[in-house]
Amino acid sequence: MESFSDIYLNLSKKPGVTRFSDSGLGWKPPGGDNAATFTLDQTQFIQAQWSRAARGYEVKVLSRQNGITQLDGFKIDDYDRLAKLFKVWYAIGLENREHALRGWNWGKAEFGKAELTFNVSNRPAFEVPYTEISNTNLAGKNEVAIDFSMPGEGNDTGTNGALAGARSNGRKTGGAKDQLVEMRFYIPGVASKAEKSKEDGED
Amino acid sequence: SLNGTEEKRFKRFESYKRDNQLPASVANLGIVVDKKSLTVILPIMGRPVPFHIHTIKNASHTPENDFTSLRINFLSPGQGVGRKDDQPFEDPNAHFIRSLTFRSQDIDRIDNVTKDIQELKKDVVRRETEKKQLED
Numbered sequence: 001m002e003s004f005s006d007i008y009l010n011l012s013k014k015p016g017v018t019r020f021s022d023s024g025l026g027w028k029p030p031g032g033d034n035a036a037t038f039t040l041d042q043t044q045f046i047q048a049q050w051s052r053a054a055r056g057y058e059v060k061v062l063s064r065q066n067g068i069t070q071l072d073g074f075k076i077d078d079y080d081r082l083a084k085l086f087k088v089w090y091a092i093g094l095e096n097r098e099h100a101l102r103g104w105n106w107g108k109a110e111f112g113k114a115e116l117t118f119n120v121s122n123r124p125a126f127e128v129p130y131t132e133i134s135n136t137n138l139a140g141k142n143e144v145a146i147d148f149s150m151p152g153e154g155n156d157t158g159t160n161g162a163l164a165g166a167r168s169n170g171r172k173t174g175g176a177k178d179q180l181v182e183m184r185f186y187i188p189g190v191a192s193k194a195e196k197s198k199e200d201g202e203d
Numbered sequence: 204s205l206n207g208t209e210e211k212r213f214k215r216f217e218s219y220k221r222d223n224q225l226p227a228s229v230a231n232l233g234i235v236v237d238k239k240s241l242t243v244i245l246p247i248m249g250r251p252v253p254f255h256i257h258t259i260k261n262a263s264h265t266p267e268n269d270f271t272s273l274r275i276n277f278l279s280p281g282q283g284v285g286r287k288d289d290q291p292f293e294d295p296n297a298h299f300i301r302s303l304t305f306r307s308q309d310i311d312r313i314d315n316v317t318k319d320i321q322e323l324k325k326d327v328v329r330r331e332t333e334k335k336q337l338e339d
Contacts, residue, residue: 103218
């Protein structure tokens with residue numbers, strides 16, 4: 001068992017404790033509420049990434065059932081311990097993903113397994129899980145608009161307030177103080193009608 | 204050669220080189236205007252994403268009852284409606300982020316953020332005009 005404190009789960013308001021063992025990972029909110037523990041079985045793990053995030057460093061786990069799980073607040077020195085435990089217990093690498101910091105708004109939008117990545121100079125600038133997208137449409141010539149799922153109430157976590165306000169899929173943008181509601185891209189060569197997709201943002 | 208007829212050229216710019224240069228205030232998952240680095244940092248799915256002031260066209264916010272919507276428009280090709288579209292781009296065939304809209308209940312802070320972005324943009328444009336006048 002390896003334990004890390006001051007870790008935020010899925011943009012939770014408060015930090016909790018996350019623990020890793022050979023069976024998977026768990027996250028406990030502050031205040032010792034043992035009933036409300038988030039767990040993810042290691043058989044679900046597909047991929048794990050290490051990046052700089054808002055609170056500190058982030059471990060992002062892509063899993064079969066839960067899609068993207070974000071754990072933010074690790075220290076840079078935690079990397080070696082985490083990379084080792086992912087290798088030994090889960091037989092997967094903790095991929096170090098350095099994000100673009102150039103401040104450019106041009107690059108390449110790429111569609112991965114679970115998320116849309118915007119790459120700047122071959123480095124990801126940000127990712128958007130598909131679960132967070134409520135609608136896309138062709139807003140104009142060469143212009144694609146993406147709308148994000150917004151809880152009716154900005155403070156609604158989608159988890160009945162449990163897990164210290166950690167967000168469920170489809171509610172993640174609500175975890176920020178300033179909540180992203182729409183993103184528009186200029187895509188050269190987009191002429192035909194964009195596919196209108198409505199994804200199920202509810203759990 | 205320095206003459207007025209020379210075509211406008213794209214000048215490279217960079218917000219940060221390393222992640223330890225990001226201001227500590229990005230931890231609040233709110234919008235941060237880093238004047239020193241000429242950069243606006245926007246929270247996108249828990250990640251602080253820098254946008255250099257040179258990529259920003261304008262910013263405005265529209266207050267509703269208990270929240271406000273801030274829209275940031277970025278420079279991208281094909282926007283020169285009604286005037287000459289002579290904005291140079293490093294790669295006009297790339298994908299561009301054209302706008303980002305944020306909702307916030309913190310209306311006063313967003314009002315300040317909007318003003319800070321507008322002023323930073325104005326300062327940069329003014330400084331470039333002055334520089335160009337010196338070169339001419």
